Amino acid sequence: MKYEAETVEDYLNAVPEERKEALSKLRKTLLDNLPKGFEELISYGMPSYSVPFSLYPQGYHCNPTIPLPFISFASQKNFIGFYHLGIYSDEEILFWFTEAYQKLNIGRLDMGKSCIRFKKIDRIPYELLGELVSKITVEQWIAIYEKHLKR
Numbered sequence: 239m240k241y242e243a244e245t246v247e248d249y250l251n252a253v254p255e256e257r258k259e260a261l262s263k264l265r266k267t268l269l270d271n272l273p274k275g276f277e278e279l280i281s282y283g284m285p286s287y288s289v290p291f292s293l294y295p296q297g298y299h300c301n302p303t304i305p306l307p308f309i310s311f312a313s314q315k316n317f318i319g320f321y322h323l324g325i326y327s328d329e330e331i332l333f334w335f336t337e338a339y340q341k342l343n344i345g346r347l348d349m350g351k352s353c354i355r356f357k358k359i360d361r362i363p364y365e366l367l368g369e370l371v372s373k374i375t376v377e378q379w380i381a382i383y384e385k386h387l388k389r
Contacts, residue, residue: 241313246278246285253313260318260359261285264311264367271368275376276308284312284321289376299387308379309371317348317355320367324374326352327382335370342366 243249250261268287269278276287281304288305291297298304310321325332339347342363348355356362374382 240283243280243283246280249280249285257313257318257359260362261311261313263364264318264320264362267364267368268309268311268371271372272309273372273375277305279305281305281307281310284310286310287371289380293376294380306380306383308374314355317357318359318362320354320356321352322354322370323352324379324382325354325370327386328374331370331373334373335366338366338369339363 241249241252243252246265250258250265253261265285272287275289275293277290279286279288281288286307287309288307290305294306296302296306298306308323310319312319312321325335336347336349344361344363345358348357
């Protein structure tokens with residue numbers, strides 16, 4: 239679902255009441271665990287964490303007017319979406335995450351292309367997501383991005 243928001247606070251105020259607490263907790267998890275250097279903003283209509291132009295002036299190759307994206311989350315019609323571009327760019331992290339998720343025994347992992355879907359809000363593994371987002375620094379993300387871009 240698309241929400242017209244200028245800030246992350248505006249976005250969180252616009253989502254359905256039953257999702258506000260989960261999305262606010264997800265945001266706090268990201269802010270508490272993301273390595274220094276990523277900036278919080280609204281991008282593509284959702285809360286996002288990107289590499290600022292001050293660190294990567296080229297911006298995103300698909301749209302150089304926006305900063306290099308890394309992570310986003312959104313309240314979609316039937317789920318909360320968690321978009322982590324790095325998880326598909328690093329096989330070790332993808333393997334670690336899928337194994338760690340299975341060990342939690344909270345249901346089947348529902349993943350798509352760079353998206354993890356949480357249909358049951360009470361089963362969002364905040365601690366695991368916090369650990370996931372801490373695994374790639376800004377410098378590492380730029381290097382991974384450029385490596386894949388040059389292919």
